[in-house]
């Protein structure tokens with residue numbers, strides 16, 4: 171990417187959901203990695219945004235923060251993630267939706283905890299809740315507990331053996347529908363982005379149905395550029411964006427430093443696709459300091 175074009179990362183997590191960095195530490199990372207425009211998109215939560223924005227303002231960082239959220243939705247037995255960008259964080263419909271989603275998260279975590287207790291692993295909910303620094307309890311927090319007590323050797327095994335779909339302690343989540351998420355993102359003045367379309371392990375026919383339904387619901391964009399993608403994935407996403415008339419978005423889905431990807435680390439954005447930020451007012455064209 172040319173040195174004078176702004177660097178966008180429009181998908182990232184903090185301790186407000188299952189990210190490992192606090193909002194402040196995430197902003198430091200964004201500055202270090204010379205990102206110009208960053209969206210914080212916590213799962214079903216906007217509670218990391220205030221702290222991040224305050225920190226940027228206080229330090230006069232030349233970093234534009236986009237108010238974001240990643241809403242979990244239920245679609246034909248799949249968890250589909252819809253990102254809202256440039257949302258009004260004071261919107262009441264959005265507040266109510268996120269409150270319902272967080273409640274569903276608590277109920278699901280309690281049910282998972284019951285299943286784990288039946289398998290001899292006790293107090294999982296209480297521990298997961300204590301790992302959750304924000305208002306969102308995630309399976310990622312339950313996974314951390316399973317690793318902590320040595321029930322599994324790593325996070326990925328926690329999902330493979332206990333928490334993943336159909337596994338021993340799986341509980342079907344009660345998320346909102348895609349069309350509800352899109353509608354509420356729009357009511358809050360934002361744009362709706364289908365997150366990581368190739369990560370749902372859908373057949374091509376099913377992925378096309380998802381893209382159709384997202385389009386019918388009024389979806390604006392799909393993520394076409396992520397941290398690690400095969401040539402086939404990139405090519406397919408470009409093709410779908412053009413075919414269905416979606417704008418393109420990009421984001422690392424950064425969760426923490428010990429993951430294999432870094433904030434702002436992205437494959438190049440295709441010049442054939444109109445970027446979601448095309449008509450955004452630009453506040454930052456260069457980055458100050460390191």
Ligand code: AMP
Pocket residue numbers: 188213242307308309310325326329330425
């Ligand atoms: P939840 O939104 O509570 O269902 O939790 C899902 C989160 O757990 C995702 O956002 C990922 O960050 C993480 N996750 C899901 N599957 C895996 C996996 N197989 N290995 C590691 N982390 C995972």
Ligand code: MN
Pocket residue numbers: 183188213310425
């Ligand atoms: Mn996550």
Ligand code: MN
Pocket residue numbers: 240251365366
């Ligand atoms: Mn996601």
Ligand code: MN
Pocket residue numbers: 181182183240423
């Ligand atoms: Mn994400």
